Amino acid sequence: MTLAGLAASVPQHGTNAINELLAGVKPDFVPVWVVPLTAIGIAIGITLAFVSVIAMFGTWLERKVAGHIQCRYGPMRVGWHGWLQPIADGVKLLLKEDMVPLGADRVLYVLAPAIVLASVLAAMAAYPLAPGFFFADIDLGIFFILAMTSTTTIGVVMAGWSSNSKWSLYGAMREAAQVVAYEIPLGISLLVPIMVAGSFNLLEVSRGQTGLWGMSWYVWPWVNPFMLPAFVLFFIAILAETKRAPFDLPEAESELVAGFMTEYSGIRWSFFFMEEYAAMFLYSVVGAFFFFGGFESPLTHFAAKFAGDGSVLYQVAAGGTLIVKGFAGVFLMMWLRWTLPRVRIDQVMTLGYKYLTPLALVCVLGAGLWEVFLAPHLPWRQYLP
Amino acid sequence: MNEGALQRIFYAALGLLALLACGAGLAAAGGSGLAFAxxxxxxxxxxxxxxWERSxxxxxxxLMATFTGVAGLFLLLEADFLAMAQIxxxxxxxxxxxxxxxxxTPPDLGERKxxxxxxxxxxxxxxxxxxxxQVARTANWFVRGAPLDGRAQGEFGSAERIGVGFLAADQYVVAFELAAVVLTVALVAAVYIARRKKADLEPDAGREGN
Structure with missing residues (x-):
């Protein structure tokens, strides 16, 4: 087995488009092992660029949404409606002085933003850009995403502890407690669509919901009535997992300055923000896959009908659909952030352990009973995939 | 010798050893050897x-490096589910x-006695x-051969295979459920012991007798 197989996390049922493309154009004098290594390099490059663009657009969108909710415009000066603002910000952040506070644990302080960003970049490996274009068609895709994003906590705790500041440490402690509490309802609420789909694989879950013009999306009550409550629980849990308001306790600016990133500045600080927006987008895409039909949309239907399943047009339509669905989720999260007040930390803990976890378990039980006893006898069963 | 120099020597030696191991792995078994190393x-x-670290x-x-490394070793054995569960x-x-x-936890100062x-x-x-x-004596060193059945096809780590094997083969499911029940009981007991009594929460409760 080569390193390429390793990086793509072994079982691959689909084709690795980049690998095949490269193998096709490889001159004879180049050794075989160069191909997978180059493919890995290109895949990492695409992922990095994708995450950067998502994060840049995310920061712009956040400021516009915040502005319009508060009856102002938000950034307007740089470009049309300020769309170049993220680039100006990026240049500013790159030029800022790189500071390490006195008494900080230097090694961990430098390492922490890298771990935080690496976790979400690794999770992005399982994100399929289009039905026929992905880096790794992992059989346990959603499990991989949850595992990789869960390592963010360690980076955040590392940042908080190594900063040698009480605000940072408070933020880190809150983050650790909060993420451990909300990982449980997040995983359990995702079990409901996983049970109905019978697969962990994102592409297969998406395939299971196509047809019927969106009537077979898992979120609809006629597929399984426990799906909608499961989605609500999932959405609350991802708000807490991505440290978004009303659960932004780790960085609560009115009490902890900026929480775990109080002491960070410049490009290291921007790593935390890239992680936040990339994680928001990734979780929204997971929600789109497991509840809202994945690649399915009228656009994808037309592209499949007029240009065929294998065409580039279909791939672009499907990938674009997914991005739109992802940003719809991100918009919802921003809307909530600028509408709801922040809750207290004890309320966060109570909600996670005492309400969300039992409710998620009830959802799983109910969905399982429905699937076993009622679903085979439903009159509209034949129309569902 | 002061602390800083000692620290530097330790990490230099550690890095050198790791590099040597990677080189040996690459020479012995190519890409997979390098990954293993x-x-x-x-x-x-x-x-x-x-x-080693004092703090x-x-x-x-x-420990994060250790856990991630173990997950990588599981991945090399083509047990992805285990690797992801590990992480x-x-x-x-x-x-x-x-x-x-x-x-x-406050630091334990008697640690270095x-x-x-x-x-x-x-x-x-x-x-x-x-x-x-014991392990070194009984292990078969440097065996190279065909992988076990089903592994190369990428079926080994699939969720379906795990589920089927889990439910059917030797009825692991009973042992698993029992372990889950035992853990739940332990968790509930721990919460009960750790939970503060109502009297502790009220500041005036202890003073009533005075």
Missing amino acids: LFAAMTLGGSVMCI VVRSAFA LIYVGGILALLLFAVML LTRILAGTLLVGGPALVLGV
Whole structure:
């Protein structure tokens, strides 16, 4: 087995488009092992660029949404409606002085933003850009995403502890407690669509919901009535997992300055923000896959009908659909952030352990009973995939 | 010799050893050998760092390298489910809780006493040495051959295979459910013991007799 197989996390049922493309154009004098290594390099490059663009657009969108909710415009000066603002910000952040506070644990302080960003970049490996274009068609895709994003906590705790500041440490402690509490309802609420789909694989879950013009999306009550409550629980849990308001306790600016990133500045600080927006987008895409039909949309239907399943047009339509669905989720999260007040930390803990976890378990039980006893006898069963 | 120089020598030696191991792995078995050496170096280096570091929190962070390395080794054995579970549970869950506990614990100043170090070394090192020698004697070193059935096709790590094997083969499911029940009971008991009594929460409760 080569390193390429390793990086793509072994079982691959689909084709690795980049690998095949490269193998096709490889001159004879180049050794075989160069191909997978180059493919890995290109895949990492695409992922990095994708995450950067998502994060840049995310920061712009956040400021516009915040502005319009508060009856102002938000950034307007740089470009049309300020769309170049993220680039100006990026240049500013790159030029800022790189500071390490006195008494900080230097090694961990430098390492922490890298771990935080690496976790979400690794999770992005399982994100399929289009039905026929992905880096790794992992059989346990959603499990991989949850595992990789869960390592963010360690980076955040590392940042908080190594900063040698009480605000940072408070933020880190809150983050650790909060993420451990909300990982449980997040995983359990995702079990409901996983049970109905019978697969962990994102592409297969998406395939299971196509047809019927969106009537077979898992979120609809006629597929399984426990799906909608499961989605609500999932959405609350991802708000807490991505440290978004009303659960932004780790960085609560009115009490902890900026929480775990109080002491960070410049490009290291921007790593935390890239992680936040990339994680928001990734979780929204997971929600789109497991509840809202994945690649399915009228656009994808037309592209499949007029240009065929294998065409580039279909791939672009499907990938674009997914991005739109992802940003719809991100918009919802921003809307909530600028509408709801922040809750207290004890309320966060109570909600996670005492309400969300039992409710998620009830959802799983109910969905399982429905699937076993009622679903085979439903009159509209034949129309569902 | 001062602390800083010692630290530098230790990390230089560790890095050198890891590089040597990677080179040996690459020479012995190509790409997979290199990957194995990398993950093994992460696992062992992380655990050595965990013991070496004076700060408890740094020790705990060093464990992250160990857990990730073990996950990588599972990945090389084509057991992806185990690898992901390792990261999800150990790095995302247990390590976070460990850090939480370590940060709330005051440092133990008697930690560096020679007698304690010696006793600890004998107590843990002795059995570990016996076990290691036993494993080294019975292991088949450097076996190269065809992978086990089904592995190369990528079926081995699939969720369906695990589920089917779990439910059918030797009825692991009963043992699993029993373990889950035992853990739940332990968890509930721990919560009950750790929970403060109502009297502790009321500031005036103790003073009523005066």
